[in-house]
Structure formats: structure tokens, C-alpha cells
Amino acid sequence: MAVTSSRFDVAVVGAGPGGLAAAEAAVGAGARVALVDGAGQPGGQYWRHPAGDLDAVADLHHGLKTFRAQVRAVDAATTFFGHQVWTIEKVAAGFVVRAVVAGTEVEIAATSLVLAPGAYDRQLPFPGWDLPGVYTAGGAQALLKGNQVLAGRRVVVGGTGPFLLPVASGLAARGAKVAGVFEANSPLGWVRRLPAVLPVAGKLTEGAGYTAALARHRVPYRSRHAIVAAHGTDRVTAVTVARLDRDWRIVAGSQQRVECDAVAVGWGFTPQLELPLAVGCATRVDVDGSVVVQVDEAQRSSVPGVYVAGEACGVGGAALATVEGAVAGRAAAAVATGRAAGAGAVPRRLVGQRNRLRAFASAMHRTHPVRDGWRDWLTDETLVCRCEEVSAGRLREATDELGATDARSAKLLSRAGMGWCQGRVCGYATSCLVAAWSGRPFEPGAAAERPVAVPIPLGLLSQHPGT
Numbered sequence: 001m002a003v004t005s006s007r008f009d010v011a012v013v014g015a016g017p018g019g020l021a022a023a024e025a026a027v028g029a030g031a032r033v034a035l036v037d038g039a040g041q042p043g044g045q046y047w048r049h050p051a052g053d054l055d056a057v058a059d060l061h062h063g064l065k066t067f068r069a070q071v072r073a074v075d076a077a078t079t080f081f082g083h084q085v086w087t088i089e090k091v092a093a094g095f096v097v098r099a100v101v102a103g104t105e106v107e108i109a110a111t112s113l114v115l116a117p118g119a120y121d122r123q124l125p126f127p128g129w130d131l132p133g134v135y136t137a138g139g140a141q142a143l144l145k146g147n148q149v150l151a152g153r154r155v156v157v158g159g160t161g162p163f164l165l166p167v168a169s170g171l172a173a174r175g176a177k178v179a180g181v182f183e184a185n186s187p188l189g190w191v192r193r194l195p196a197v198l199p200v201a202g203k204l205t206e207g208a209g210y211t212a213a214l215a216r217h218r219v220p221y222r223s224r225h226a227i228v229a230a231h232g233t234d235r236v237t238a239v240t241v242a243r244l245d246r247d248w249r250i251v252a253g254s255q256q257r258v259e260c261d262a263v264a265v266g267w268g269f270t271p272q273l274e275l276p277l278a279v280g281c282a283t284r285v286d287v288d289g290s291v292v293v294q295v296d297e298a299q300r301s302s303v304p305g306v307y308v309a310g311e312a313c314g315v316g317g318a319a320l321a322t323v324e325g326a327v328a329g330r331a332a333a334a335v336a337t338g339r340a341a342g343a344g345a346v347p348r349r350l351v352g353q354r355n356r357l358r359a360f361a362s363a364m365h366r367t368h369p370v371r372d373g374w375r376d377w378l379t380d381e382t383l384v385c386r387c388e389e390v391s392a393g394r395l396r397e398a399t400d401e402l403g404a405t406d407a408r409s410a411k412l413l414s415r416a417g418m419g420w421c422q423g424r425v426c427g428y429a430t431s432c433l434v435a436a437w438s439g440r441p442f443e444p445g446a447a448a449e450r451p452v453a454v455p456i457p458l459g460l461l462s463q464h465p466g467t
Contacts, residue, residue, distance in 0.1 A: 002098070002105040002463075008034040008078070009336035011097050011108050012329070013085050013275060014116030016044020017063075018310030018321035022114040024073040025329030031336055033077040034108050036099060038084040038454070042071055044118055045138065046318045048145040057145050060170045062206060063318060080108065084454040087464075088113065088279050094305060094336075095279070100456050105463075112305045112332040115276050115293075116325055119269035119311035124374050125392070125429050127382045128230030128239075129265070137167045137266025150176050152262025156239050158182035158227035159266040161368040165210035167264055172217035179258050181214065182225040182241050184248060189367035196363035199356045202319065227265060228255070228377045236263055248373030267370055270428060271312045274453035279303050283445060286314045288365035291445040298346055299328035307332045316361030323354045375436060384433065385426040387419020395430065399437040406443050407431040422450050 010026045012019050015037035023035045035042075043049060047067045049057050058064060083099035083106060094111040121136035128134070133152060135143075137159060140151040154177045157168040168181045190197060197204065214221060222241075228250060229240040243254035268288060276293045277283075282302035286292045293308045295301055301308050307328035310321035327346050378384075380393030395414050404410035407417065407430045416430045417423030423430070428444070435442040452461070 002107045004107045005034070005080075005109070006078070007093075008032045008108065008110040010034070010112045010114060010329070010332045011036060011095065011110035012077075012114045012116065013037075013088075013097060014044065014118060014310070015039065015042040015079075015081070016116060016118050016310065016321065017046055017067075017318040018116035018118075018325035018328075019044070019114070020067070020070040020074060021322045021325030022116060022307075022309055022329035022332070023077050024070050025326045026114070026333040027073060027076045029330055029333035029337070031333035033074070033333075034080060034097075034110060035074055035077045036080040036083050036085055036097060036108060038082070040082045042074070042079075042081070043067065045142065048142055050146060050148060056148060059173065060145055060166075066322065080106065084456075085275060086452055086454045086456045088275055090279055090303075100454070100460065103457055103460075105456075105460050111336040112307065113279070114299075114307045114309060114325070114328045114332050115312060116308070116310045116321065116328075117272040117275055117312050119271045119315055120424060121266055122268045122270045122370075122428055123265075123425050124267050124370065125382055125384050125426070126228055126230070126374070126377050127379055128232070128236070130383050130386045131230050131232050131236045132234065133232070133236035133261060134230050134263045134265070137163055137264045138269075140262070140264035141167045141170060144170055144174060148174075150174060150262075151264060152260065153177060154179055154260045155262045155264060156180055156182070156227060156241070156258055156260045157264045158184070158225075158239075158241070159268075160184040160370070161266060161268050162207065162364065163266050163268075165207065165214070167266065168219055169210045169213035169217070171264070172219055173213065178214075178217065178219040179260055180220040180222060180241070182227055183221070183223045184226040184244055184371075185368050186223045187367070188223075190363070193363035193367060196359040200360045203360060226374075226377075227263060230263055231257075236260065239263055244373065246371075248371040249376055250373075268365075268368065269311060269315045270424070271315060273312060273448050274450045276301065276306075276308055276312055277449045278451070278453070279306055281306060281308065285444060286365070287362050288315065288369065289442070289444050290315065291448050297351070298331040299324055300331060305332075305335060314358070314361060315365075316357060320354065320357035320361060323350055323357060326350055327354065372436070375433060384429055385414075385416040385419060387421055387425070388415040388417075390414050390416040390426075392433070395433060396437055399434050404434055405438045405440050407434060410434045
């Protein structure tokens with residue numbers, strides 16, 4: 001039997017930068033607000049910290065003044081931390097958020113919704129990436145911020161995008177020997193996009209700080225280089241790093257071996273869309289090839305009463321998520337309490353901030369794209385789906401011999417994406433590979449929809465036969 005909470009004007013799902021800003025804005029507008037998050041405390045991935053001890057990792061964070069102010073502001077909200085939202089139902093009076101805590105379902109009813117689910121690491125397979133000691137960049141940072149645990153004593157960081165810099169500098173600051181940061185693209189691409197960068201002065205200051213930290217710890221930084229293989233038996237002991245051409249193909253003779261006991265790789269982020277898709281939000285394809293929720297100037301989705309903020313609208317970082325959350329919270333509260341909420345209700349100051357930060361995010365994606373050459377790093381034995389142990393060779397067989405044309409048909413024919421993560425890890429790579437091998441267009445949304453967003457007891461699922 002589900003436990004039913006009081007009814008709220010606005011339910012905010014997600015307590016990272018976007019969700020906290022939305023809850024703060026909705027509370028400020030006089031709405032009765034429920035704030036729901038699967039973690040035991042606010043902060044999300046960006047402000048992750050040991051339970052009750054933010055000061056212990058204060059040196060690893062930016063924007064703590066904003067975070068502390070938001071936490072104080074949402075004291076007036078009803079918080080549901082430790083509640084994993086598995087689906088959302090549209091009902092006549094609004095929405096019912098269905099969450100699980102300690103095996104029990106909790107129903108949270110609200111007139112309007114703000115969804116700020118965030119994102120997770122986008123991953124590309126390479127030989128040896130399934131060895132213990134190979135982490136996503138976000139995973140290595142989460143260990144450090146949340147548990148004050150180093151992923152290793154000698155770490156190699158690689159991939160593409162600005163996120164590699166805080167990961168490497170954080171590890172170095174806490175005593176790890178960072179053997180190198182290997183960026184697959186060229187940061188010189190930013191020079192061509194200065195009009196989008198210069199108005200966002202805080203980003204320049206932040207980047208300069210990370211660069212100085214790497215120099216202070218004598219961390220080598222190599223652009224147009226990538227980790228193309230990991231080596232070891234029981235765990236990773238070394239990686240092969242190679243220079244790449246403009247299409248990410250390995251430059252012959254450039255391979256070098258780097259000894260390490262841990263690897264942190266990051267190729268950008270994938271928006272977490274299970275909940276927006278569950279309520280029927282329309283989507284579009286963003287600059288980086290990700291499927292994102294389509295919203296208007298008030299962060300309103302195609303579903304009346306549903307507002308979306310943060311990475312689900314396009315990966316752009318904490319500052320953009322905060323601005324979008326503030327807009328979404330105001331608009332959701334206005335609708336729920338009976339006031340008009342058109343685009344005119346959005347303060348001009350927030351519109352300007354959002355436009356500048358979105359332009360910066362677009363420039364970031366264009367400077368740090370995932371290029372097609374990574375497919376050439378794979379061997380037939382390279383695992384693509386680690387949960388189900390589906391190799392690149394087996395996935396190609398599903399395409400060439402069995403006729404798979406997209407990630408969904410490849411899943412049925414090879415089991416890629418059928419494991420615990422339900423395609424969160426391998427879905428992007430599977431979609432890329434199947435599109436390339438079948439000659440069909442890349443369909444980034446083929447692996448995004450999951451009717452059950454988080455693991456739940458079968459007994460609970462049986463109570464919802466229509467799911």
C-alpha cells in the first residue's frame with residue numbers, strides 16, 4: 001500500500017542546482033512546494049559532499065554561497081530526500097510523483113511539476129575500459145567529493161571537455177599523482193568562439209584557476225591525445241595514449257604507454273530523461289547530439305503544467321541550470337496558484353543570463369564534439385555492453401547478419417542494453433555503432449525511454465499492472 005502525502009502546488013524533482021533554484025523561486029512566489037530527491041541531502045552531483053559535512057570538501061566546489069542560500073530558502077518546502085522517483089502519473093488534478101523509500105511507495109500529488117533530473121557521464125568503449133580501476137570522470141569526482149576517497153594514487157585523466165580540468169585538479173589537490181590530462185580535441189577551438197565566451201567572465205576565471213592548479217602540481221596536459229586502451233589483469237596497470245588527427249583517428253607511431261593504477265575518462269554528459277519522457281514531454285536533438293526536452297522561454301514543456309530545468313534541457317553546467325530553475329520555479333508556481341505565467345513573467349535579468357549561458361554551452365559542445373574516429377579504436381573483443389558482456393564483434397554481427405538498424409533492434413538481437421543500467425552506459429555507443437555499420441541515420445533517442453526510472457520491488461510493480 002502506497003503512503004500518500006499532502007497535496008502541493010509544485011513538486012520539484014531533483015535537488016541539484018536547477019531543482020534547488022526552482023524550489024527557492026516557487027517558495028518565494030508563495031507556493032506550497034515539495035522537493036524530492038533520491039539522495040539523502042540536497043546538492044546533486046555538482047554539490048556532492050559527505051553527509052552533513054560540506055566544509056570537508058569546500059575546496060573542491062564553486063558557488064557554495066549560492067548553494068547555502070538555496071538550502072536556507074527551501075526550509076519552507078516539504079523535503080523528501082532519500083526518495084527515488086520511479087515514475088510520474090498525469091491525473092485530472094495535476095500529477096502524482098511515485099517514489100520509493102525503504103521498499104515503500106510514497107505518492108506526492110501536485111498541481112505543477114518542475115523536473116530537474118540532471119545528467120550522467122557519457123561513455124565510449126575502448127579496449128580494457130571494463131577493467132577495475134577504470135572510472136568515468138564523474139565517478140572519480142563523486143568518490144572524492146562524496147567520500148573523500150581517491151580513485152587511485154597514480155591517475156590518468158582523459159576524454160574531452162572542460163570537466164576534465166576540475167576532476168584532474170581535485171585529484172591532484174588531494175594527493176594523487178595525475179600522470180596526465182589527455183584532451184581529444186583542441187582547446188584552440190575556443191578562440192573561434194570568443195563572442196560566446198567573453199560575456200561569461202566567471203567561466204574564464206574558473207578555467208584559469210584549474211589551469212593554474214594543474215601547472216602548480218606539474219600535471220602534463222596534452223590536446224589531441226586520447227586514452228585508446230587500458231591494460232591489466234585483475235585491475236588496470238597502464239594505458240595506451242595516442243595522438244589523434246582531426247577525426248580522432250590514431251596517428252601512426254604516436255602510441256605511448258603510461259603506467260597508472262586508476263583512469264578517469266569523460267566524454268561529456270547524457271541528459272537523464274526517464275521522467276520527462278514518462279509524462280510525454282516533447283524532445284529535440286541538441287548541438288552535441290543529445291536528446292533534450294523542448295521548452296519555451298518560461299521553461300515550459302509541451303505538457304501543460306510540466307516545467308523542466310537544467311541538463312535535461314541541454315547540458316550546460318550548474319550556472320545555466322540555476323537560472324533555468326529560477327525561471328521554471330516562478331512559472332510553475334504562477335500556474336499552480338492561479339496567476340498567469342507567460343514569457344513576460346520571466347525577469348529580463350534572468351533572460352539575459354540564460355541566453356549568455358546557453359551561448360556558452362553551445363560553444364562548449366562545438367569545441368568538444370565526439371568525433372567518429374573513436375570507432376576505429378575498438379577490436380572485435382572490446383566490450384560495448386558491460387552488463388550483458390556484448391562485444392563489438394557480437395554487436396556488428398547483430399547489424400551485418402541479423403539486420404539490426406537502431407539501438408532498440410540491436411538490443412533485441414544482441415542483448416546490448418538489457419542489463420542493470422538499461423542502456424545508460426552503452427546506449428550512446430550502441431546507437432553510434434549501429435548507425436555507422438547499418439548506414440542508417442544516428443538516432444540518439446533510441447535508448448532513452450525507460451518506463452521504470454529506478455529499480456523497484458516486483459511487488460510494488462505488480463500494484464501498477466498498467467505500467
